[in-house]
Amino acid sequence: MIVVENLHKSFDGTPVLKGISTTFEKGKTNLIIGQSGSGKTVFLKSLLGLFTPEEGNIIYNGITYSEMDDDQKRELRQQMGMVFQGSALFDSMSVQENVMFPLKMFSKAPLSEMQDRVDFVLNRVKLTDAHHKFPSEISGGMQKRVAIARAIVNKPQYLFCDEPNSGLDPKTAIIIDNLVQEITQEYDITTVINTHDMNSVMEIGEKIVFLKDGHKAWEGSNKEIFRTDNEAVTNFVYSSELFKKVRQMYIEERN
Numbered sequence: 300m301i302v303v304e305n306l307h308k309s310f311d312g313t314p315v316l317k318g319i320s321t322t323f324e325k326g327k328t329n330l331i332i333g334q335s336g337s338g339k340t341v342f343l344k345s346l347l348g349l350f351t352p353e354e355g356n357i358i359y360n361g362i363t364y365s366e367m368d369d370d371q372k373r374e375l376r377q378q379m380g381m382v383f384q385g386s387a388l389f390d391s392m393s394v395q396e397n398v399m400f401p402l403k404m405f406s407k408a409p410l411s412e413m414q415d416r417v418d419f420v421l422n423r424v425k426l427t428d429a430h431h432k433f434p435s436e437i438s439g440g441m442q443k444r445v446a447i448a449r450a451i452v453n454k455p456q457y458l459f460c461d462e463p464n465s466g467l468d469p470k471t472a473i474i475i476d477n478l479v480q481e482i483t484q485e486y487d488i489t490t491v492i493n494t495h496d497m498n499s500v501m502e503i504g505e506k507i508v509f510l511k512d513g514h515k516a517w518e519g520s521n522k523e524i525f526r527t528d529n530e531a532v533t534n535f536v537y538s539s540e541l542f543k544k545v546r547q548m549y550i551e552e553r554n
């Protein structure tokens with residue numbers, strides 16, 4: 300579980316995050332949404348410990364980041380898995396080498412044990428015969444699966460995904476969303492996903508934090524987002540004609 304309290308982050312005196320407080324629970328897919336420039340990436344990077352906030356706290360399973368010593372911070376980093384935008388696989392490494400990479404970095408286990416773990420996670424993301432292929436030889440959806448396998452290979456407590464669906468067709472995107480949600484529930488991970496994708500919001504948005512100009516303008520679930528009258532949210536969600544129709548249908552159904 301991650302608790303965020305009054306988080307402030309600025310660059311060269313320009314505030315980007317302006318006092319965000321929220322909670323991301325274990326076993327749930329938590330989504331950060333908002334317009335371009337609203338601060339989603341800065342927020343996600345702050346959760347990853349890549350930015351130091353000027354004010355506020357981030358509390359990981361009860362321990363405040365700013366109060367952790369170096370060993371605790373190192374341990375926390377090992378508990379974090381990350382799926383980057385565009386997968387960010389190493390082109391010169393095979394699928395299994397990509398997945399083994401974080402294991403080799405953090406674990407002193409014998410190679411056979413690491414291989415078993417790699418086989419297990421590749422199997423879990425339903426990639427059974429791609430071990431020796433290179434990223435350029437597999438589809439975008441398969442690359443995402445490899446990225447997910449690599450992110451979970453160290454049994455993380457926290458999983459962060461930056462635009463996990465970018466570049467995927469809608470059908471593949473839903474499959475990847477569902478995979479992330481299943482893994483989150485199965486291994487009781489605290490998952491935080493930065494997304495633009497309204498299909499993801501509908502499909503897996505168990506908790507959604509909507510950012511506007513560095514503030515948390517709204518939070519709730521995918522069931523609540525289509526019912527809210529919050530103007531900032533409705534302007535964002537219904538900028539798409541499709542979702543305007545969905546809302547109209549809902550209002551007609553309600554009346």
Ligand SMILES: Nc1ncnc2c1ncn2[C@@H]1O[C@H](COP(=O)(O)OP(=O)(O)OP(=O)(O)O)[C@@H](O)[C@H]1O
Nearest residue numbers: 310311315333334335336337338339340341342495
């Ligand atoms: N390292 C940085 N140094 C200075 N300013 C930054 C830095 N990172 C982000 N910003 C600024 O912070 C603001 C929020 O950026 P951020 O990337 O978090 O937006 P975003 O909501 O993720 O947008 P997008 O959806 O386009 O990725 C922007 O004005 C950006 O220019």
